[in-house]
Amino acid sequence: MQNQNKNILIAGVGGQGTLLTSRIIARTAVQMGYDVKVSEVHGMAQRGGSVVSQVRYGKKVYSPIIRKGDADIILAFEKIEAARWLDYLKPGGTIIINNIRVDPLPVLSGKAKYPDDIADKISSFVEKAFVVDADKIAESCGSIRAANVVMVGIFASVFGIPEEEVKKAIQYLVPAGFLEINLAAFDEGKKIFIELNRVK
Amino acid sequence: MKELMLGNEAIARGAYEAGVKVAAAYPGTPSTEIISNFAKYEGVYAEWSPNEKVAMEVGIGASIGGARTLVAMKHVGVNVAADPLFTFSYTGVNGGLVLVSADDPGMHSSQNEQDNRGYGLFAKLPVIEPSDSQEAKDYTRLAFDISEEFDTPVMLRVTTRLCHSQTLVELGERVEVENKDYKKDAAKYVMLPGFARDRHAEVEKRMLRLADFAEKTDLNRIEWGNKDLGVITSGVAYQYVKEALPDASVLKLGLVNPLPEKLIRFFADQVKRLVVVEELEPVIEMQVKAWGLKIEGKELFSRLGEYSPEMIAERLSSFKLDAGFGLEKEIPARPPLMCPGCPHRGVFYTLNKMRLTVMGDIGCYTLGALNPLNGMDACICMGASIGTALGMEKARGEEFASRVVAVIGDSTFVHSGITSLIDVVYNQGTSTVLILDNCTTAMTGHQDHPATGFTVKKQPTSRLDIEALIRAIGINAVKVVDPLDLAQLKTALEEELSRREPSVIICRRPCALLEKDPVREKYYVDAELCTGCRLCTRIGCTGIYYVEDDKKAVINSNTCIGCGLCPQVCKFDAIKTVEV
Numbered sequence: 001m002q003n004q005n006k007n008i009l010i011a012g013v014g015g016q017g018t019l020l021t022s023r024i025i026a027r028t029a030v031q032m033g034y035d036v037k038v039s040e041v042h043g044m045a046q047r048g049g050s051v052v053s054q055v056r057y058g059k060k061v062y063s064p065i066i067r068k069g070d071a072d073i074i075l076a077f078e079k080i081e082a083a084r085w086l087d088y089l090k091p092g093g094t095i096i097i098n099n100i101r102v103d104p105l106p107v108l109s110g111k112a113k114y115p116d117d118i119a120d121k122i123s124s125f126v127e128k129a130f131v132v133d134a135d136k137i138a139e140s141c142g143s144i145r146a147a148n149v150v151m152v153g154i155f156a157s158v159f160g161i162p163e164e165e166v167k168k169a170i171q172y173l174v175p176a177g178f179l180e181i182n183l184a185a186f187d188e189g190k191k192i193f194i195e196l197n198r199v200k
Numbered sequence: 201m202k203e204l205m206l207g208n209e210a211i212a213r214g215a216y217e218a219g220v221k222v223a224a225a226y227p228g229t230p231s232t233e234i235i236s237n238f239a240k241y242e243g244v245y246a247e248w249s250p251n252e253k254v255a256m257e258v259g260i261g262a263s264i265g266g267a268r269t270l271v272a273m274k275h276v277g278v279n280v281a282a283d284p285l286f287t288f289s290y291t292g293v294n295g296g297l298v299l300v301s302a303d304d305p306g307m308h309s310s311q312n313e314q315d316n317r318g319y320g321l322f323a324k325l326p327v328i329e330p331s332d333s334q335e336a337k338d339y340t341r342l343a344f345d346i347s348e349e350f351d352t353p354v355m356l357r358v359t360t361r362l363c364h365s366q367t368l369v370e371l372g373e374r375v376e377v378e379n380k381d382y383k384k385d386a387a388k389y390v391m392l393p394g395f396a397r398d399r400h401a402e403v404e405k406r407m408l409r410l411a412d413f414a415e416k417t418d419l420n421r422i423e424w425g426n427k428d429l430g431v432i433t434s435g436v437a438y439q440y441v442k443e444a445l446p447d448a449s450v451l452k453l454g455l456v457n458p459l460p461e462k463l464i465r466f467f468a469d470q471v472k473r474l475v476v477v478e479e480l481e482p483v484i485e486m487q488v489k490a491w492g493l494k495i496e497g498k499e500l501f502s503r504l505g506e507y508s509p510e511m512i513a514e515r516l517s518s519f520k521l522d523a524g525f526g527l528e529k530e531i532p533a534r535p536p537l538m539c540p541g542c543p544h545r546g547v548f549y550t551l552n553k554m555r556l557t558v559m560g561d562i563g564c565y566t567l568g569a570l571n572p573l574n575g576m577d578a579c580i581c582m583g584a585s586i587g588t589a590l591g592m593e594k595a596r597g598e599e600f601a602s603r604v605v606a607v608i609g610d611s612t613f614v615h616s617g618i619t620s621l622i623d624v625v626y627n628q629g630t631s632t633v634l635i636l637d638n639c640t641t642a643m644t645g646h647q648d649h650p651a652t653g654f655t656v657k658k659q660p661t662s663r664l665d666i667e668a669l670i671r672a673i674g675i676n677a678v679k680v681v682d683p684l685d686l687a688q689l690k691t692a693l694e695e696e697l698s699r700r701e702p703s704v705i706i707c708r709r710p711c712a713l714l715e716k717d718p719v720r721e722k723y724y725v726d727a728e729l730c731t732g733c734r735l736c737t738r739i740g741c742t743g744i745y746y747v748e749d750d751k752k753a754v755i756n757s758n759t760c761i762g763c764g765l766c767p768q769v770c771k772f773d774a775i776k777t778v779e780v
């Protein structure tokens with residue numbers, strides 16, 4: 001069941017803007033001439049639930065969903081969401097973990113504990129695990145809401161995707177008023193990954 | 201460049217290209233984006249109907265009137281529309297009519313996972329199933345031709361994975377289709393028994409002609425591979441099969457009702473092992489078995505939930521999945537929850553605190569059933585709250601009823617709450633009904649409805665006056681309260697519950713997500729005053745949380761929008777506004 005397609009899994013909490021991330025990545029892949037499929041979550045889970053979107057591209061893509069153990073990269077917008085989807089990562093794959101904690105309902109109501117050491121645990125399992133402060137980086141670019149585009153920058157850096165292609169997609173998908181902030185967030189995302197990689 | 205499109209956008213595009221003039225729907229995940237996208241095209245009519253039955257009837261009228269017509273709804277919506285649908289199957293169409301049924305295997309956003317291919321057999325409709333957005337567009341177009349050629353409504357059956365996946369689509373041009381002539385034809389359209397008997401005979405003839413068509417159409421195709429294993433499949437499961445079993449022979453069905461018996465027999469003859477991969481019910485399997493063929497299906501695959509490529513590979517090849525890291529077992533679940541500032545939150549906090557029996561309904565407010573709000577006793581289907589509350593009263597008496605409320609959203613009230621409220625008046629119930637009016641259909645993404653005063657195209661229109669309607673029904677006790685004012689809400693509840701006559705409390709405040717500048721005030725917890733009692737966490741808001749180490753509550757300034765609910769709950773006045 002091996003194939004040459006690239007599989008990107010984007011996990012987060014409803015409302016964090018994971019859909020924009022998957023749409024930018026997908027549009028970039030379309031521009032580059034690939035067959036592309038994207039699976040999104042709409043509906044109830046968008047109200048603060050656990051959400052995932054999946055992008056697959058390559059010569060020919062059948063399934064819109066990635067099979068377990070087959071994601072080249074996981075972009076996780078929140079720490080426990082990274083853990084929730086970790087089984088989808090390919091051996092040798094990369095996981096990027098946004099260093100924020102969003103308490104789910106069972107934690108808020110005191111029925112469960114938030115496992116604060118979860119990012120360390122993931123790093124102990126996965127060699128290419130990177131923890132980033134995407135929210136903070138986005139804030140420094142002008143809006144915390146651009147954290148999703150910081151993640152796009154990291155993705156482009158990991159996959160070596162030409163910057164112009166991604167920026168073209170961002171321009172197409174992001175409203176003009178927010179473009180500048182988002183392009184800056186993209187640049188910072190690219191930079192931070194190079195930085196993190198050097199440290200590792 | 202081909203375009204990436206959601207399955208739902210592609211259906212809308214297909215309908216547009218097919219020359220559809222009229223489209224009607226009631227929102228419902230995963231179907232909603234079909235009509236919201238169709239409405240963006242120029243020169244077409246689209247509407248949000250008050251419910252699916254009305255949408256179906258508007259569609260039927262447009263079809264009889266000669267126009268090509270699209271009707272869309274989620275799977276359970278077809279239950280609501282079933283009455284007109286079954287008899288429309290008898291009359292047949294004038295302009296082609298396609299009904300999209302968007303099923304939800306896995307229940308991402310639904311109260312059940314019924315398999316609406318069953319309606320094809322039951323109502324005797326051709327059922328078409330696409331497997332990606334390109335097919336969604338092409339099959340939608342084709343469905344209109346089939347509808348007109350065979351004089352039948354056609355069901356286009358899709359599932360969440362298709363509706364909400366984007367795949368590449370080659371766009372085509374719209375064909376302008378003239379309305380068919382309209383001629384009065386009572387024998388075809390007036391379903392008195394005498395006429396309906398003849399129409400039933402026509403339906404049976406039509407199904408035979410369609411069975412013949414099923415053998416020839418390109419909608420069904422064989423993709424030969426290794427003949428040790430032959431798989432019959434349809435819809436998005438086809439994509440999983442191709443991914444998981446690249447070498448198998450596949451019979452892909454695009455027309456799943458009626459089935460092509462000869463083609464299936466031929467395929468069965470050629471392969472050593474025959475398996476059907478279909479999510480949910482064994483609709484294909486049972487029919488193939490009834491023909492006496494040997495086929496495996498539900499002994500390998502579940503009737504529950506969605507399938508996946510790895511599931512298919514595991515059951516039908518030597519593929520074995522790694523054990524994985526097992527971390528997901530250690531981490532808390534993340535169910536959806538009400539947004540910070542949601543006007544529904546305080547209602548359920550209050551209902552739970554007052555220990556009332558709450559007959560609930562469907563919408564964002566159903567989340568009030570979850571811990572810590574725990575504010576709901578039952579939720580069955582849209583509109584059920586008021587009828588079930590009356591039934592409770594009739595079973596357990598008026599005394600009990602003085603502690604029972606029905607809770608229903610504004611869109612849901614218009615959808616199917618009005619007739620039950622009439623029943624309460626007519627049959628002398630004493631229920632108190634809470635209408636949670638957040639001025640929108642929030643759950644499905646903020647669609648307009650008759651009480652918002654705007655159409656699907658965002659044009660202003662006459663606005664249904666809910667208070668006036670309720671008074672006209674015969675209810676005198678109608679109050680409007682602000683659901684974020686807990687004291688006002690509690691007083692209203694106490695007054696109305698003690699009344700021995702039907703009453704309605706309208707809890708009115710727009711959905712927090714609709715507000716352009718949502719942050720009203722900034723709050724913080726005064727650590728000096730906070731005793732760590734955790735009462736404020738009982739409202740289940742992501743804006744406020746308890747820090748174990750400090751034994752204090754803290755407000756998250758990123759998520760808090762200053763709705764002012766938690767200060768009303770705090771007994772120690774520890775939650776204060778930030779002075780500016």
Ligand SMILES: Cc1ncc(C[n+]2csc(CCOP(=O)(O)OP(=O)(O)O)c2C)c(N)n1
Nearest residue numbers: 228277562563564609610611612641642643
């Ligand atoms: C028959 C049927 N149609 C559609 C749906 C999808 N659906 C669930 S709740 C809802 C409407 C909710 O609106 P409202 O009652 O105003 O509550 P809100 O979500 O705004 O709180 C819809 C359309 C459904 N579950 N059943």
